[in-house]
Amino acid sequence: xxxxxxxxxxxxSNLARLPGIGRxxxxxxxxxxxxxxxxxxxxxxxxIKDVKEKVGFCSICNNISEVDPCYICSDPSRRQxxxxxxxxxxxxxxxxxxxxxxxxxxxxxxxxxxxxxxxPDDLKISELLARINQDIKEVIVAxxxxxxxxxxxxxxxxxxxxxxxxxxxxxxxxxxxxDLEYADGMTLSRALEGRQxx
Amino acid sequence: xxxxxxxxxxxxSNLARLPGIGRxxxxxxxxxxxxxxxxxxxxxxxxIKDVKEKVGFCSICNNISEVDPCYICSDPSRRQxxxxxxxxxxxxxxxxxxxxxxxxxxxxxxxxxxxxxxxPDDLKISELLARINQDIKEVIVAxxxxxxxxxxxxxxxxxxxxxxxxxxxxxxxxxxxxDLEYADGMTLSRALEGRQxx
Numbered sequence: 001x002x003x004x005x006x007x008x009x010x011x012x013s014n015l016a017r018l019p020g021i022g023r024x025x026x027x028x029x030x031x032x033x034x035x036x037x038x039x040x041x042x043x044x045x046x047x048i049k050d051v052k053e054k055v056g057f058c059s060i061c062n063n064i065s066e067v068d069p070c071y072i073c074s075d076p077s078r079r080q081x082x083x084x085x086x087x088x089x090x091x092x093x094x095x096x097x098x099x100x101x102x103x104x105x106x107x108x109x110x111x112x113x114x115x116x117x118x119x120p121d122d123l124k125i126s127e128l129l130a131r132i133n134q135d136i137k138e139v140i141v142a143x144x145x146x147x148x149x150x151x152x153x154x155x156x157x158x159x160x161x162x163x164x165x166x167x168x169x170x171x172x173x174x175x176x177x178x179d180l181e182y183a184d185g186m187t188l189s190r191a192l193e194g195r196q197x198x
Numbered sequence: 199x200x201x202x203x204x205x206x207x208x209x210x211s212n213l214a215r216l217p218g219i220g221r222x223x224x225x226x227x228x229x230x231x232x233x234x235x236x237x238x239x240x241x242x243x244x245x246i247k248d249v250k251e252k253v254g255f256c257s258i259c260n261n262i263s264e265v266d267p268c269y270i271c272s273d274p275s276r277r278q279x280x281x282x283x284x285x286x287x288x289x290x291x292x293x294x295x296x297x298x299x300x301x302x303x304x305x306x307x308x309x310x311x312x313x314x315x316x317x318p319d320d321l322k323i324s325e326l327l328a329r330i331n332q333d334i335k336e337v338i339v340a341x342x343x344x345x346x347x348x349x350x351x352x353x354x355x356x357x358x359x360x361x362x363x364x365x366x367x368x369x370x371x372x373x374x375x376x377d378l379e380y381a382d383g384m385t386l387s388r389a390l391e392g393r394q395x396x
Contacts, residue, residue, distance in 0.1 A: 007249045007264065011249045015245075017238070028217065029218075041247075045243040045244070047209040048240070050205040051208075055203055
């Protein structure tokens with residue numbers, strides 16, 4: 001595309017590999033990086049390097065962390081008898097910001113998705129099973145409420161049941177601030193199913 | 199936001215400075231970079247560094263280039279008597295790919311935009327004026343067909359007229375493949391104004 005500069009071409013194709021960024025946006029980003037000061041561009045490059053050098057995974061819960069174990073697993077003030085299972089570290093962050101839960105987490109690192117070639121063995125499921133002992137009273141399965149997330153939840157339930165631990169699933173229903181009128185049928189029927197006495 | 203890792207926080211705020219990328223997308227990109235292989239992430243970091251180190255600006259036309267003068271200014275097969283003025287190097291690329299023009303270019307490096315604090319002195323206008331001599335027969339002003347682009351074009355015309363060079367403006371009209379029904383009023387009136395005999 002760009003005869004005069006191989007390095008721009010390389011930057012564009014590298015940027016285009018990021019999720020949600022096509023070749024056209026990648027071109028726009030590359031031109032932006034060309035225009036900004038050298039310091040600003042190099043700061044981004046260094047930030048990427050830094051993250052890959054410093055950040056690893058917690059050997060207990062698979063959360064991303066600069067220290068091992070992570071700040072959650074090493075926090076004695078948290079409940080040690082309840083584990084919340086999520087797909088990604090970003091889900092953990094979202095839940096932990098909501099502050100309704102003060103137990104431990106386990107990050108699967110994905111969801112069962114045959115179409116993408118991701119099976120149970122690609123997730124940190126055996127690591128989760130290894131954490132279950134008589135001290136653990138409950139496992140909350142907080143995978144996403146979509147087809148793959150539900151399939152992953154079912155698979156986990158099947159493996160966890162024999163271990164005699166209580167397994168729960170986060171509630172599906174209407175989002176707070178949402179609108180009955182605009183909710184889809186699946187959500188409405190889940191909201192009805194999961195109704196609670198007031 | 200993310201207590202366990204300063205470096206992720208830094209990466210997110212650096213990514214969020216890119217155009218069209220908010221804090222939420224920046225978070226998603228940062229998590230993606232965490233998940234990909236170290237090689238892939240470092241390739242992107244190096245590509246950014248490379249671009250800032252290797253790519254500069256052509257001293258004649260202000261086009262981005264790894265060599266000086268750029269491949270356009272140093273190509274003797276191009277017409278040397280006509281200069282097409284564009285706002286950004288990306289506009290030059292788009293025009294040059296369209297292949298209707300085989301003359302020289304001049305990249306202003308922006309457009310007059312008082313709201314953003316960009317005045318005529320921030321653009322490479324004096325460099326353009328310095329290129330005008332009796333060998334130059336025509337200057338095509340190909341700034342964008344919006345308010346700032348038109349203002350820039352008018353300003354250039356005012357400065358170029360006294361130099362006795364022919365000044366033209368790219369045609370405004372209906373885009374090829376476009377639809378009369380969905381065109382805005384401004385475009386339609388420009389299309390009528392600019393009508394040509396067939």
